[in-house]
Amino acid sequence: MSLPQKKYYRQRAHSNPIADHCFEYPASPDDYDWSTLYPIIKTNTLNKNNFVEFLDVGCGYGGLLVTLSPMFKESLILGLEIRVKVSDYVNDRIQALRKQNENEYQNIAVLRTNAMKYLPNFFRKGQLKKMFFLYPDPHFKKAKHKWRIINKWLLSEYAYVLAEQGIVYTITDVKDLHEWMVSHFEEHPLFERISDDELESDIIVEKLFESTEEGQKVTRNNGEKFLAxxxxVCDKINQKVT
Known part of the structure; x- marks a missing residue:
């Protein structure tokens, strides 16, 4: 089975996340059958609870998923993508990689949904260990800033689904968006920025720059990349108890 070709799955780069789309979603995380995305769950060889632990929000064509899969074989990794054709491409890519590489890429999958609306329907409190926001849509016009995937309301949802000490990775080639994301995270009481010195030992960081199609495009155009x-952090109530 050959890998799919992107030229057959092209779609507009931008999607209105506020508009109504046709999505199916569970009433609660317990109602979703993850074995439909990860057949390996049936063998129970991954993490004890078979919960998704890494989440790439707006995964595009799945470059990060494919990169992380062999690095974290015991973790379920999921990409969320709102665009129909792009999510179809990622799914077809994963299926082809599984057929070409026996017992590999079993821990990655893609789900078409709207992360701005349905995260709590899919993920339990404190479930995720890592979240990724790589080259998100900058929505340049001020009137559309409410569409940005990072804002003060959504950060509270991300804090809900993230485990304490969980990590959020952001990267963009748009300086204004970088500053927007940094300011919103720094103003939120449940997040703290990780220093550059600490990031030097994080094996994921170097993969964020070139693993995605968008990142490779920025490199070809000699653009800058801004990482944060x-x-x-721990909930204050837990800090008081300890």
């Missing part, structure tokens, strides 16, 4: 990584 944040930690989900």
């Amino acid at each position: 990584v944040f930690r989900r």
Whole structure:
């Protein structure tokens, strides 16, 4: 089975996340059958609870998923993508990789949904260990800033689904968007920025620059890339108890 070709799955780069789309979603995380995305769950060889632990929000054509799969074989990794054709491409890519590489790429999958609306329907409190926001849509016009995937309301949802000490990775080639994301994370009481010194030992960081199609495009155009990584801090109530 050959890998799919992107030229047959091209779609507009931008999608209105506020508009109504046709999505199926569970009433609660317990209602979703993850074995439909990860057949390996049936063998129970991954993490004890078979919960998704890494989440790439707006995964595009799946470059990060494919990169992380062999690095974290015991973790379920999921990409979310709102665009129909792009999510179809990622799914077809994963299926082809599984057929070409026996017992490999079993821990990655893609789900078409709207992360701005349905995260709590799919993920439990404190479930995720890592979240990724790589080259998100900048929505340049001020009137569309409410469409940005990072805002003060959504950060509270991300804090809900992230485990304490969980990590959020952000990267963009748009300086204004980088500053927007940094300011919103730094203003939120449940996140703290991770220093550059600490990031030097993080094996994921170097993969964020070139693993995605968008990142490779920025490199070809000699553009800048702005990285910021944040930690989900402990809830204050838990800090008082300890």
